[in-house]
Amino acid sequence: MSTPIGGGTLKCARPIDPAMLADYWIGFMAGPEEEAIEKHLFECDYCGHRLRRVIVLADGIRKLALEGSLRMVVSDVFLQRAAEAGLAIREYNIQAGGSIECTVTAEDEILIGRVAANLSGTKRVDICICNENGVEQLRLQDIPVHSGRTSVAFQESITFAKSAPSMRMVMRLVGFDDKGSEQVLGEYTFNHTRSMPGPGAW
Amino acid sequence: MSIELSDTELVLQIGSGDRDAEAELFRRMAPRIRLYGLRHLRDEAAADDLTQMVLMTTIEALRARRLREPEKLANFVLGTCRMTVLDLRRGAQRKERILERFGADLAKPPAMSTPDLDHDQLARCVQNLRERERTVIVMSFFDEQTGADVAGFLGISETNLRVIRHRAIHELRNCMETTV
Numbered sequence: 022m023s024t025p026i027g028g029g030t031l032k033c034a035r036p037i038d039p040a041m042l043a044d045y046w047i048g049f050m051a052g053p054e055e056e057a058i059e060k061h062l063f064e065c066d067y068c069g070h071r072l073r074r075v076i077v078l079a080d081g082i083r084k085l086a087l088e089g090s091l092r093m094v095v096s097d098v099f100l101q102r103a104a105e106a107g108l109a110i111r112e113y114n115i116q117a118g119g120s121i122e123c124t125v126t127a128e129d130e131i132l133i134g135r136v137a138a139n140l141s142g143t144k145r146v147d148i149c150i151c152n153e154n155g156v157e158q159l160r161l162q163d164i165p166v167h168s169g170r171t172s173v174a175f176q177e178s179i180t181f182a183k184s185a186p187s188m189r190m191v192m193r194l195v196g197f198d199d200k201g202s203e204q205v206l207g208e209y210t211f212n213h214t215r216s217m218p219g220p221g222a223w
Numbered sequence: 224m225s226i227e228l229s230d231t232e233l234v235l236q237i238g239s240g241d242r243d244a245e246a247e248l249f250r251r252m253a254p255r256i257r258l259y260g261l262r263h264l265r266d267e268a269a270a271d272d273l274t275q276m277v278l279m280t281t282i283e284a285l286r287a288r289r290l291r292e293p294e295k296l297a298n299f300v301l302g303t304c305r306m307t308v309l310d311l312r313r314g315a316q317r318k319e320r321i322l323e324r325f326g327a328d329l330a331k332p333p334a335m336s337t338p339d340l341d342h343d344q345l346a347r348c349v350q351n352l353r354e355r356e357r358t359v360i361v362m363s364f365f366d367e368q369t370g371a372d373v374a375g376f377l378g379i380s381e382t383n384l385r386v387i388r389h390r391a392i393h394e395l396r397n398c399m400e401t402t403v
Binding site for chain 2: 038039040043044045046047048049059060062063064066069070072073074075076077078079080081082083084085086087090091092093094095096098099102161162163164165166167168169
């Protein structure tokens with residue numbers, strides 16, 4: 022890690038927590054709190070350097086998001102911003118119990134599966150990624166949705182999708198009620214056909 | 224010029240016409256002003272402009288011995304930053320006036336050291352976060368949505384959102400540092 026530049030203190034008796042610096046950087050901070058941080062930063066190069074590390078981290082996360090390589094639940098605003106940034110988004114909408122033919126091309130940059138489900142009454146929702154026989158391979162626990170929503174927009178890694186052969190993938194949304202009982206909210210089948218040159222199987 | 228000069232000594236020396244002290248002021252304050260500019264203007268070039276403008280305004284004030292409490296140099300510079308950003312948002316009048324006055328004397332702010340980041344490792348660390356943490360982190364840094372918007376999407380309070388975000392940032396930092 023680089024050495025802080027500029028004069029002033031190279032150590033700090035009361036360094037600002039990186040999470041607070043992150044809040045400052047993204048503007049999630051109330052006026053007096055922000056003023057106190059800025060006053061400190063104008064007297065402390067050590068914390069200034071820590072802020073630069075937070076900025077680099079934030080930029081890295083932005084780049085990751087733009088690559089579309091993260092498997093995650095995303096919001097409509099995320100997709101809107103990605104579209105505004107000029108990213109090519111391929112989205113498939115599917116009802117519970119349904120199946121869909123899908124692919125991905127070299128031009129696609131974000132891949133979304135939007136699955137419909139009734140989430141009312143659920144305390145927690147998991148996404149289960151299953152193989153073509155329905156055997157669970159991966160579980161994303163406690164995804165960020167709430168019971169008022171009627172669909173979940175799931176981003177599949179574009180890197181994974183572009184390298185995948187033709188295959189069938191089953192996704193399940195599993196809900197948990199107050200007592201922790203698990204029930205399937207919906208099952209969705211994606212019939213992926215490879216449309217790019219590459220391997221026919223893993 | 225020793226970098227051990229206190230802010231007060233720096234102010235007094237600039238007031239007595241010491242050009243080396245001005246260079247030290249520039250070296251000391253430019254990175255701080257630039258960070259402020261990046262935070263509020265969200266643009267590298269605009270942050271560089273801000274740095275030049277604030278330093279010139281500051282040097283002008285110090286040469287004229289207008290800073291009555293030299294020990295409050297940092298506060299003065301911060302206040303000048305705030306006013307200059309407001310001016311920049313209102314229009315470019317102040318910038319033009321200062322550039323006209325100082326013209327060729329303006330030096331480009333020094334390049335800031337940038338910490339390195341292992342992008343592949345960051346990808347692994349982000350993917351290893353809990354689902355909610357990952358979404359919160361990406362929504363916060365990519366979308367730059369308000370806290371209320373992110374909390375609304377997740378159906379949680381802003382206080383809870385802050386807890387999740389802070390936990391995620393600590394986990395990310397730990398993950399990045401333990402693997403360096």
